Amino acid sequence: MVDHMEDFVSGDNCLYLGIDAGMFKTSVCTSDGKKFSERTVIAFLQKDSENAEENLLFGKQALELTDGKTKEPLNDGLKSEADIHAFKEFLISFLSKHDVDLNKEKTYAIIGIPSNADREYKKNLLKLSREIFSGAMLVDELFCMAYEKALLKQSMIVDIGFNKADICVINSNVPQNVDCLSIPCAGKDIDREIVKLIIERWPDSKVTEELAREWKEKYGHLCFGQDMCVVDVPLENGTIQESIAEEIQIACEFVITDIVSGITRVLSDVDLDTRESLRNNIHIFGGTGNLSNVGIFIENELKELGGGKVFLDLDAVFGISEGALELARNMPLEFWGQLVAEKQDKELIV
Ligand SMILES: Nc1ncnc2c1ncn2[C@@H]1O[C@H](COP(=O)(O)OP(=O)(O)OP(=O)(O)O)[C@@H](O)[C@H]1O
Numbered sequence: 001m002v003d004h005m006e007d008f009v010s011g012d013n014c015l016y017l018g019i020d021a022g023m024f025k026t027s028v029c030t031s032d033g034k035k036f037s038e039r040t041v042i043a044f045l046q047k048d049s050e051n052a053e054e055n056l057l058f059g060k061q062a063l064e065l066t067d068g069k070t071k072e073p074l075n076d077g078l079k080s081e082a083d084i085h086a087f088k089e090f091l092i093s094f095l096s097k098h099d100v101d102l103n104k105e106k107t108y109a110i111i112g113i114p115s116n117a118d119r120e121y122k123k124n125l126l127k128l129s130r131e132i133f134s135g136a137m138l139v140d141e142l143f144c145m146a147y148e149k150a151l152l153k154q155s156m157i158v159d160i161g162f163n164k165a166d167i168c169v170i171n172s173n174v175p176q177n178v179d180c181l182s183i184p185c186a187g188k189d190i191d192r193e194i195v196k197l198i199i200e201r202w203p204d205s206k207v208t209e210e211l212a213r214e215w216k217e218k219y220g221h222l223c224f225g226q227d228m229c230v231v232d233v234p235l236e237n238g239t240i241q242e243s244i245a246e247e248i249q250i251a252c253e254f255v256i257t258d259i260v261s262g263i264t265r266v267l268s269d270v271d272l273d274t275r276e277s278l279r280n281n282i283h284i285f286g287g288t289g290n291l292s293n294v295g296i297f298i299e300n301e302l303k304e305l306g307g308g309k310v311f312l313d314l315d316a317v318f319g320i321s322e323g324a325l326e327l328a329r330n331m332p333l334e335f336w337g338q339l340v341a342e343k344q345d346k347e348l349i350v
């Protein structure tokens, strides 16, 4: 115990980590300056090998497997033992690939969680994190983002990810409460919409959501532009090369329109003064925030309702994990010490 306390006081032997565990991608920032991100995907192979590491693939390598045994462990809310095990193995392999030494250091991690995460998800994520790190805590992911950007007073943060869009109001420099509306509508819905529209145009087409996602990430746009969205559309017999600019634009606008409705709903729920500040301080991020003209489109939609100003100044890949790391570093060392000493029985989900 005494030895422990000395370490906590000096802090020299501690490694802090900030983790953004998204359904689509997981990003990590560490206090020794590492930053890395990977698709949240794992595949267990049936190979007979002494080396356990060889029996699994994760991230892009797992996606390249063609036999379809890949798992996206966060997609169903970490409910099954299999998903919990898979995400734990994913994290361990991912950290080890980037030379994060989990055995040597004292490791303290803050993991971002969606504002509307349920109890079971939090309980299971915390449990597996504590098995990996010396100490772990869960914090609202948009709180992490706002903490990183301490100047977001009276602003709105809109995180458009893979599965959902979160629209949050930040009302003080370091928000105490994050007021958030979550809409189950984001990147995956654009992919589905593209597939639907392509099948309408070519009824015998064989397009998958994964292929639609690739097209969208390359050519996704709203309003105008991108004349050259020429792709190879797989058909029953061979492929056809055509521009799918219109389909992509319709699909993107369809989904972002729903998100604008969410933004206006949140705006209409606050008092007039706050509304004026918020509408001119809307920060869009998340992977789907990369669509071309997303800011122009949202501003145009808001014109009908009195206008608004959109900023694209947040880092979709590392913003949350950087904020989580910053928080982990700023927690008093005694806090982490206590967390470990108390065997972490206490509820430590912020
Ligand atoms: N350049 C791009 N253009 C358009 N969409 C993109 C681009 N890059 C990534 N995306 C989309 O962003 C989504 C992933 O976003 P993000 O990485 O924020 O998700 P996440 O945080 O893992 O998911 P969630 O928050 O829903 O759990 C995917 O649907 C992906 O196709």
Ligand SMILES: [Mg+2]
Pocket: 022, 023, 159, 161, 286
């Ligand atoms: Mg996310």
